[in-house]
Amino acid sequence: MQPHLAYAAWAAAAVVLGPVLARRRSPPSPVLALLLALGIAAFTWGSLEWRLSRRGADGLPADPAVCLTAVSHEALGTLRAVPAGPQKRLVILQPAALSGGTPPGGGWHPTHVREALAGDLGPALLGPPGTTVVWATDPDRLHPQAMVLLDAGSRLLYWGPAPQAFLYLALTEIGLGRAAEAAAVFERGLRRSPPTLPVQFDAGQLPVTLDDVRAGAPAFLAAVDGADLPPTERAALAGAARDLLARCGAGI
Numbered sequence: 610m611q612p613h614l615a616y617a618a619w620a621a622a623a624v625v626l627g628p629v630l631a632r633r634r635s636p637p638s639p640v641l642a643l644l645l646a647l648g649i650a651a652f653t654w655g656s657l658e659w660r661l662s663r664r665g666a667d668g669l670p671a672d673p674a675v676c677l678t679a680v681s682h683e684a685l686g687t688l689r690a691v692p693a694g695p696q697k698r699l700v701i702l703q704p705a706a707l708s709g710g711t712p713p714g715g716g717w718h719p720t721h722v723r724e725a726l727a728g729d730l731g732p733a734l735l736g737p738p739g740t741t742v743v744w745a746t747d748p749d750r751l752h753p754q755a756m757v758l759l760d761a762g763s764r765l766l767y768w769g770p771a772p773q774a775f776l777y778l779a780l781t782e783i784g785l786g787r788a789a790e791a792a793a794v795f796e797r798g799l800r801r802s803p804p805t806l807p808v809q810f811d812a813g814q815l816p817v818t819l820d821d822v823r824a825g826a827p828a829f830l831a832a833v834d835g836a837d838l839p840p841t842e843r844a845a846l847a848g849a850a851r852d853l854l855a856r857c858g859a860g861i
Contacts, residue, residue: 681725684765688736691756691767698755699742701732702774706782706790707761707816708746717744721763748778748794753801761816768814772802776853777815783859784817788828792836795853796846810857822859830854 708718732742757774759766768774775798782791833850
């Protein structure tokens with residue numbers, strides 16, 4: 610948003626005040642007119658700067674309209690940046706780990722991202738051409754060939770192909786201190802993955818910090834080591850878990 614665009618808001622006031630001032634028997638002096646114009650400009654600039662600069666406890670703009678504009682701008686940029694490819698299915702995921710459980714009635718969580726994108730409307734109009742964009746809350750129902758974006762509440766993050774999205778979700782669960790859930794997600798993700806899975810990791814696409822992941826890594830590995838699996842499968846899962854942590858810089 611540009612502060613000077615708010616000057617247009619004074620157009621209505623000019624339309625109302627213009628005839629009133631025109632009926633004055635003597636026009637205001639040039640100095641008074643200049644001071645009035647400067648005062649209006651300063652007030653407009655200052656009030657809009659204050660509106661744009663206010664931040665809430667979450668670091669987002671405190672003004673609802675400014676907040677949704679900022680979230681929408683970033684989210685649409687993420688949508689447009691999805692790499693072009695043969696896959697025509699794009700999923701925006703709202704996992705329970707970030708959304709506080711399953712939404713009532715099987716609907717969607719009313720996050721800043723969903724509101725800023727106007728639900729299905731924004732992705733349908735401004736998403737990648739020829740791509741079907743859907744929302745989902747259950748990662749286990751992701752189409753294996755889908756590309757996945759994460760609704761992180763106030764940000765839209767790119768998680769890539771569905772098998773890679775499971776790895777990002779496992780890292781998210783680790784960073785949130787949900788070791789058992791992370792181990793379960795990781796196991797399910799590996800079972801759904803192709804034999805070789807090239808992982809493109811970007812810490813900026815995690816809704817948690819790498820420090821959070823490092824802090825939760827010991828409990829995650831302990832949960833993997835205690836998984837109710839045959840010894841051979843458990844050993845393979847533990848090796849893959851340590852490899853994932855090492856790849857993202859959270860190995861121990």
